[in-house]
Amino acid sequence: MRKSILFLFAIVCAAFMAAQEQLPKWEKGYLDIHHINTGRGSCAFLILPDGTNMMIDAGDFDNEAFDAKYAPMFAPQVFPNSSYTAGSSIINYLTNVLGRDKLSIDYFLLTHFHSDHYGSVRTASGTSENGYRLTGLTEVGDVIPIKTYVDRDYPDYNFPVDLRTNASGNGGVEPATFQNLLKFLEFQKTNNGMKVEKFDIGSNKQFVLKKEPKSYPGFEIRNIKSNNLLWTGKGKNTTPLFTKEELLAKNGKFNDNQMSTALVVKYGKFKYYAGGDNSGLVDQDHAEWYDIETPMAPLVGKVSAMSLNHHSNRDATNRNFLDVLDPKVVVAQSWSPDHPGPEVGQRLLSGNVGTQKREIFMTYYHEETGIGIGPWFSRGVKAKEGHIVIRVYPDGKYDVYVLDSRKSNMTIVKKFGPYVSE
Template identity: 40%
Template sequence: MWDLAAGILACILVAAATESTPEAAARAANPAAPASAVVGQALAPWSEGYLDIHHINTGRGNAAFFIFPDGTSMIFDAGALEDDWGRNVAPLVLGLALPNPSRRPGEWIADYIDQFKRPGMAGIDYALISHFHADHYGRVQFTSPASAHGNWKLAGITDVAERWPLGTLIDRDYPAYDFPVAQRGTKDKSLSNYFRFADGLATSGRSKVERFAVGRDDQIVLKYDPERYPTFSVRNIAANGAVWTGSGSASRNVLDVGQIADGKGKFNENPLSLMIRLDYGDFDYVTGGDTTGVHTPDQPEWFDMESKIAPVVGEVDALSLNHHGNRDATNADWLRALQPRIIVQQTWTSDHPGGDVVARITSKTLWPGQRDIFATHIQEPTKIAIGPWLTRNYRSMDGHVVIRVQPGGGAYDVYILDDRSTDRKVKAHFGPYQSRQ
């Protein structure tokens, strides 16, 4: 009997040792992955050589914090909405203020960064604002306090900068802010506040402020030890209707002012969003704000930016869904070209995601590969409206989503952190995954 049991156990061990999935290969290749997957405990700190991508959930807008392999830091958006905004869009339901409403969303983003910063970090090296919608940079209210550093109020990115000095602020149109129309005279109090902030940083010398340069891979770079990580880069893919050609740093324009702006100066901001791709060894990740992609009879051809961008992005291991997974983005061309293994959806209202987007990101017809889908928060009305196609296909629907790429970029893990607590302990671990070669 013991011999039989031993034989069965040996067969099991042999089968496990010869498992051929990409995840098994990653486990075999990286047996010394950091002990950061213990559910109920804190995520292990970032360490040299790792790439951390934190999708932060405040329930009130997009925010992602990056630590590059040499310790260079970056934030991509820092949105902030409040309850009064939610009343304006009823019956849509705005997300809960997380982890609690005792602080403004931007303050919670700053607090999150304080917990997961690299040792000795005194500021954020790069801050990117994908486009000028308040869920990506911060909505000012009557009650918003004044900055101690200049003539602007605190909401979203300005709250973050109050705690964390910014090395370089990058947006789609500094300093002119005139594409596709002049905006410096805007009546939008939140946007004019952001312009005062950007101008104030530049004139005070506290930070550099730059216009995003489409096509370049030398605007956002490793600042501390670039020679040690030659396979890491950040490529500026698209913004303002311009797209990298895929060769050198050249770009081409795919829309013009006459297309996007009407005669009254109104236009759709989302197609102008800036997009970046991170590469680290074999690992690739792309994020693009609210980039649009649907080309339907009710939309003009130029609205479909994703189909024009997809060929130069190519296959990636991971991405953040454009426009929160809203119905006007994440089209079939985009998914066929990128074929992501990991999909992250940054959400904050009950129309995220659109049901047709769920159909596309789960379709094995568009691409046959495996995919794991993670959302920062899916609301109950959304689950009811879309049904099992949503709930059966998402691996996680609540929590901060962290992608931790192992040294060299050959493998990576996904961690879900508790967004209801300031301790932000690990709720779940997925992986390791093998990066696509």
């Protein structure tokens, strides 16, 4: 009897230790793609094969305003807990990944100017001793040096309207938040030597390996799209997806989602797509030009994994896009109760879209969403909450780790794979 109790105790201890297993450290030759769940929008952090790193977005939207405007929908908690802001959560995460003595960001890409991608200035936002308010990107960049910053329209910021004088908040670009970004960029550029650049469409030279580029000739980041311009696939030639007049046709109003940048990361046979909030819906309320995904798809081509456009919202991830990209792994950087859109959920699970069954990982999935769209989607999702980490190995195989976003360390919830890049 005593032996049986000891045996059971050993099993429980082993299970507990396994559940507490930490993400193995990045090693040279790995490509790590971390989708960080703060509960306040998008943030992805890439460690490239030679150790160069890159962050895509660092959101922190106004959850109280969201709850008031969209009730009974509500925003999730801040992860890992309420003692954090989104910015401090990202800082903690990078400290775990890089170590305190190696904290720096080689490249920061802001896909577009919505608060769930770079922060929202509100009453509760702190103020840096450098004069700007601390939220999302500016909070992260106040602590962790950013060497090169890139966005869709630096330095003019005049497409499709002058964002510097955009007092109405047209496009969903909050005036105070955008002005705060400009103050942050100017300070960091002047005092800390940060380079500030415009996204260079068609280029595969803007985001490059900085440490050992010759050791990884099969690695590339290709810029595909920004503002209304799409790469043609030749040199750095572009073609317009829509005109300024089409964009502003409805009473001069536009949505900054359609301005989002898009890029493809390639490492040998592995390919990964990330495109901010680009859209793909055509219906009674959306003209044909609103479908950015269909003309963009052939330029992206087949991928191994992708971050879903617009957090998996209903106006994106159309069938054409899924058919052409045909990913095995899809990640939704989700946070709202309407993520995913029911139609998107159906397409992701459908055996008639693409050539293979997709593995679906969400950074956050509200239980209320499952009630609204039915249990069928919940049953088909691999992860409903957590940091989603794609780790690609030099041979093209890759694993997906789901980390517990309610803990301040890198505790593994579950590991999936290995997958094979096609």
